[in-house]
Amino acid sequence: MENFTLPGFDLAQFVRATLDEDLGVGLPGGGRDVTADSVIPAEARFTGVMDCRDAIVVAGLPIAVAFFRSLDPAMAIEVLVEEGASVPAGSDLMRLSGNARAMLTAERAALNTVQHLSGIATMTRAYVDAMQGHATLLDTRKTIPGLRHLEKYATRMGGAQNHRMGLWDAAMIKDNHVAVAGSVGEAVRRAIAAGVTSVICEVDRLDQIEPALAAGASHLLLDNMDVATLRQAVEQVAGRVPTEASGGINLNTIGAKAATGVTYVSVGRLTQSAPAADVGLDFTPL
CATH class of the missing domain: 3.20.20.70 (Aldolase class I)
Known part of the structure; x- marks a missing residue:
């Protein structure tokens, strides 16, 4: 999971560009998570669980890991299922523990990616x-x-x-x-x-x-x-x-x-x- 690579795909660049877009890097007043920075203390820590509410075929967890690690390299992350696995509704996919601001800032990008790629994998399996x-x-x-x-x-x-x-x-x-x-x-x-x-x-x-x-x-x-x-x-x-x-x-x-x-x-x-x-x-x- 930690060494995820795809030929022709720059994971680090994708993560940077996606987070920069969400944070408004380069725009007036941009470059930060206004909500997390103003509401969550810098030293606060969270634990989190990513799960699925429907039966799915899993895809994209390594990219989600990369989003969280980019903002908190020390974040403890446990991936609980393999890529391509069919899992029932209610399955836990990933557990995390680390800086609360980092988790909140990376959350949407990580979820969007897993939701989109798992949606594709799930539909594909239905066709197969x-x-x-x-x-x-x-x-x-x-x-x-x-x-x-x-x-x-x-x-x-x-x-x-x-x-x-x-x-x-x-x-x-x-x-x-x-x-x-x-x-x-x-x-x-x-x-x-x-x-x-x-x-x-x-x-x-x-x-x-x-x-x-x-x-x-x-x-x-x-x-x-x-x-x-x-x-x-x-x-x-x-x-x-x-x-x-x-x-x-x-x-x-x-x-x-x-x-x-x-x-x-x-x-x-x-x-x-x-x-x-x-x-x-x-x-x-x-």
């Missing part, structure tokens, strides 16, 4: 369960700006795999790229000619499959196809490349679409629409 062992769930790039690494981490805690992390690690040819290139095949050929080794090509019709494969696509995204069409597409591809069902998929439809034989199912709402988990933090003066 609805797939009943068929296919692999993927997330998308539909993330809040600045939070992609954390949100994609949360989907992993819920049991999904990450789709491409950004615009840099794979080409994804969509309808607008095809419109400029002139055809699916030509768009894929241009990506291959540019030296791109991972080329995901979106197709929304069965007659686009062979041109995409012939040009060198390494992954087909089967966009907005109904269950019957997905089955036909999977049969036509015949295992030559991975296939991915995408577009408008929800908890009511994912089971049937996952069972068509596709390799993956991608769902944007995992990061776009997950409700915050109900997580709270109660303090007691020492």
Whole structure:
């Protein structure tokens, strides 16, 4: 927990920027917690318990630890559950003991993070369960700006795999790229000619499959196809490349679409629409 890292994510910078925003650093009169500073004695100490009020899949506790430690390096923190664990309502997640002002100032940032990431992980697990062992769930790039690494981490805690992390690690040819290139095949050929080794090509019709494969696509995204069409597409591809069902998929439809034989199912709402988990933090003066 104390050595939490994510490739491409600067935890210390995230903590600083988030707390600076809340404290109004750089703004007239900013740079302090007016309420805690005026009401709580500097030497006061609190003990606290973070718990969940609903059953959740846990994600984000190491980031919460970093918020508290940044304001009180000596704070005693005991993390009680593992990341990715499914816990029932009423579970204690973390115990803390330390400077009261530091706890109060870091509280909102810590809770916001755990609520948001646990909400994503919880929704993700629900989608994984609805797939009943068929296919692999993927997330998308539909993330809040600045939070992609954390949100994609949360989907992993819920049991999904990450789709491409950004615009840099794979080409994804969509309808607008095809419109400029002139055809699916030509768009894929241009990506291959540019030296791109991972080329995901979106197709929304069965007659686009062979041109995409012939040009060198390494992954087909089967966009907005109904269950019957997905089955036909999977049969036509015949295992030559991975296939991915995408577009408008929800908890009511994912089971049937996952069972068509596709390799993956991608769902944007995992990061776009997950409700915050109900997580709270109660303090007691020492």
